[in-house]
Amino acid sequence: MSTVVLLAVTGLGLGALYFLVASGLSLIFGLMDVLNFAHGALLSIGAYGSWWAASGHLPGAGSSGAGFVLAVAFGTAVGTLAAVVLELALIRPLYQRPREQVLATVGVGLAVPALLSAIWGADARPFPGPHALSGTFGLLGARIPVNRLVLVGAALLVLAALRLFLGRTRHGLVVRAGVEDRAMVTALGIDVRRAFTLVFAIGGAAAALGGALGGLYYGSVDPGQGTSLLIFAFVVVVMGGMGSVAGAALAAAGVGLVQQFANYYTASGLGDLAVVVLLAALLLLRPSGLTGRLA
Amino acid sequence: MSTATPVREAAPDTAAASPGARGWTRWWPAVALVALIAVPYSAMPLPGLLDGPIGSAGSLQLLALCLVFGALATGYDLLLGRTGLLSFGHALYFAAGSYATNTFMIEAGLPFVPSVVLGLLSGTALAALLGSVSLRVSGIAFSMVTLAFAQAGSLLVERDPGGVTGGEEGRAIPADKLPSFLAGIDNTANLYWIALAYLVLTLVVVQWAVRSPTGRVWEGIKENERRVEVLGLRPYGFKLVAFVVAGALAAAGGVVHLLLTGGATPQTTTSDFTLSLLVMVVLGGSGSRWGPLIGGVAYTWADQRLGDLAGSGTVAGLPSVLRVPLSQPLFLLGTLFVVAVYVLPGGVARLPQRLRAARAGARRSKRGEAGTAGAQVDG
Secondary structure (H helix, E strand, O other): OOOHHHHHHHHHHHHHHHHHHHHHHHHHHHHHHHOOOOOOHHHHHHHHHHHHHHHHHHHOOOOOOOHHHHHHHHHHHEEEHHHHHHHHHHHHOOOOOHHHHHHHHHHHHHHHHHHHHHHHHHHHHHEEOOOOOOOEEOOOOOOEEHHHHHHHHHHHHHHHHHHHHHHOOHHHHHHHHHHHOHHHHHHHHOOOOHHHHHHHHHHHHHHHHHHHHHHHHHHOOOOHHHHHHHHHHHHHHHHHHOOOOOHHHHHHHHHHHHHHHHHHHOOOHHHHHHHHHHHHHHHHHHOOOOOOOOO | OHHHHHHHOOHHHOOOOOOOHHHHHHHHHHHHHHHHHHHHHHEEOOOOOOOOOOOOHHHHHHHHHHHHHHHHHHHHHHHHHHHOOOOOOOHHHHHHHHHHHHHHHHOOOOOOOHHHHHHHHHHHHHHHHHHHHHHOOOOOOHHHHHHHHHHHHHHHHHHHHOOOOOHHHEEEEHHHHHHOOOOHHHHHHHHHHHHHHHHHHHHHHHHHHHHHHHHHHHHHHHHOOOHHHHOOOOHHHHHHHHHHHHHHHHHHHHHHHHHHHHHOOHHHOHHHHHHHHHHHHHHHOOOOOHHHHHHEEEEHHHHHHHHHHHHHHHOOOOHHHHHHHHHOOOHHHHHHHHHHHHHOOOHHHHHHHHHHHHHHHHHHHHHHOOOOOHHHHHH
């Protein structure tokens, strides 16, 4: 029983990480039809930003208490900034050439991890988390690491914030309408392009937060982390339906749980394989994605 | 089929240049081929480009790698540039050829030639199987399905089931199974010629396939798939043929790479490897005859030489702002790629044509006839 609980909570923690990456990816694809291969790079930027700040390079930030919150906020801010720069400088000039947009993000996705490993080395660096979050707590007889709970909590907060933003604000309305039918929104005289930058900023912020908290989850940061998470995020996006945040949340939890349980009860590594095969199977059975949005 | 007429068709603008130059330009691939065949006999140093003289083992190894990746990119362009299929899983078939051949030799104990044949067949069969499944969807979904299959292959290789793949270490080729003319550093020239033969094979197959009636349909699918359907053709079968031909060529490349590097390495299974193929094709010019080859050769050379440069004393002495990015070839190549996507639509291969168009446009606007030159540059 205790194993099942531990696996379930760990699976949900992993799912939370996937959700943080996939929610932005899903919104970006839903609104702009850009499959953002640089999203993993944004996550890595967030992770390294937080690590840099938490290691004492940023005055006021540190590895415990309020200092750690500041470090995570700093990493998220850097990631958001990177996403905005990416959109304005690289994606915007290519609006008329959708395939080149994907290619440009591929280039960024290759270059950024390489730059990170050039600056801080290709090896994993230990992530200085606060002492309070490195412990465990008891639940139904299982000892569960606290950081899993932090991840799930953060993901739930992001989910709630995104739903509020999309459902209750004018900008959110434009984004939702743009996901449904971009041409119609433009025809109504609304500049969708501003929403593009906004969606990139939101997606970048979520991914960078995922990177910062992923440092807690894995206990270390390395340049390839974002890229390896990206493929699972694709699975989540396809399962949850392009442009649907709630769908991404459900799919992320499902994928995280399947992966953890399969890795434990069958052979290690088989869970990862199962998820990847699941992506292929899903796309082949329902070519338009589960909610019929995939072009 | 005679090959003479299509060549003339393919290069209308070179043919128009001057009748004297035409005879020469038509034969330059043959001249280049003879030069490439003769490379191992040459001791000419190329300072800056290569470390030793061209004919030395190290230089030949690098040149052979360049040729293999040039050929691989040319094969990949059959999907990307000729049929318009964006596959993110091409590395899988390359790795399949490499790993299958090696496994047949090590695990089944088969001799060299049957292993190579079986390795090629396995790679092709895998491409046929996974292609027939992936092509049921199109657009970005196709890209993701191919990515998923390739990732599954990569995970499988890394997991090392039954100790067959050697996990992260890869697996060295069994030296006792190799024919004597391929083993050892003294025989690098033979490996180089094999790589060259693979390149020629790829170029011939791609040229022939593109000029065939099937190739015309591929072009149609790339331009407008719906219209091909309206004409009464089923794009699925044609796309599958392209996928299998490209997969078979990649598997052959995997075998050559296995011989050249002396083992199967897991780096060839990763999605990064496919992405670097994409970079090669786009840098060189997708959809052109020589573009992917140029891109592949240039990328591989730059990747190797930048790696050497990063480890050299010249770079270590630079201030850190310059030294840090220079130490990572992938950073430079990724950046270069992004730049190329912007300023070089159509890649290096389209550059002379664009320059000509720009010059013609400038001349015309001088005469006060500014017209459609801008549109030509974009096309």
